[in-house]
Amino acid sequence: MGNGTASPEVVDALFDGMRNLYGAKFEKQWGEFDEQGVWGAELAHLAISHLERGFHRLRVEIRDAARSGDTAWPPQPAAFAAMCEPRPEDVGLPTVDAAWREACAHCHDPAGWRWSHDAVRMAGQAIGWREIHGTTAQSVRVRLEKRFSHEYGALVNRVMAGQPLAAQGLIENDATRNRAELAERASREAAQQQAEAAGLPHRMNASQGLAMLKAATGRA
Incomplete structure (x- = not known):
């Protein structure tokens, strides 16, 4: 999937970052590296940009836990993969809960309301x-x-896929697809815009992607 898939080297960098966040709790549960290949298999469909997003969300989760006096525990691979997936708010759309509240609040006069998004x-x-x-x-x-x-x-x-909003039949077809797969093009275009604004290379090879992940996880 695009550049920077979850290769063993990428998973090793992720493990180092997890140890930085969780200390001995992570290593006690998962070891020094992905010996059974569980993490690599669960994250194989994700690009490095997705892994960076998930790692950022882990940091937020840990900070929130610290503020409330709770203990943050390392995630399971499937849970971390879900944290890496793009969400509506990543592309400026309301969350599912906010969208439902808006629909309920204005269902009596949908034509008279200025919707936050046509979706x-x-x-x-x-x-x-x-x-x-x-x-x-x-x-x-x-x-x-x-x-x-x-x-x-x-x-x-x-x-997220950069496709026009479609009628019900097409929506049903897309509902069964992997969100990360559908979002790949949109994520790549958004990342490119950010890269250009920051003066980064037009295309990022695997080594550059790995370096960015290491920086995000505090391993650089």
Whole structure:
């Protein structure tokens, strides 16, 4: 997947970063390196830019835990992979929860509201404004929210992939795809814009990507 996939060297750098964050707790659980290949297998579909994003979120999680007096524990590989995945807010869209609240708040007059993003309006429309507005039973609203999350997630996938927002049939097809895969092009373009603004090389080879990951994890 693009440049900088989770090679053994990349996973080694990630392990060093995890030890910097969690100390002996991480090494006691996972050892000095990915001996069983569990981490490499779980992260294989992610680019280095995704791993950097996940590592940044770990730092935030640890800071939040420290502020509340809690102990932060090392994540499982699947949980860390999920932290690396792009989220709506990464591309300026509302979170799923915020989008659902907006849809509920303005379902009575969707045409008269200036939506934060067209994806929110389209997801609400796919569920049905009358159904959202008229349903009061909590069990039914839970199901509606789940359907909305599915529709909105599919639309977010399209935005992340740089594709136009599409009708219901196309949305259903995209809903089954890997979000990181759909986001690759959009992430690459966003990263390139940031790189150009910072005066970095137009293309980043594997060595440069590894160096950036080491810097992000404090290993450089």
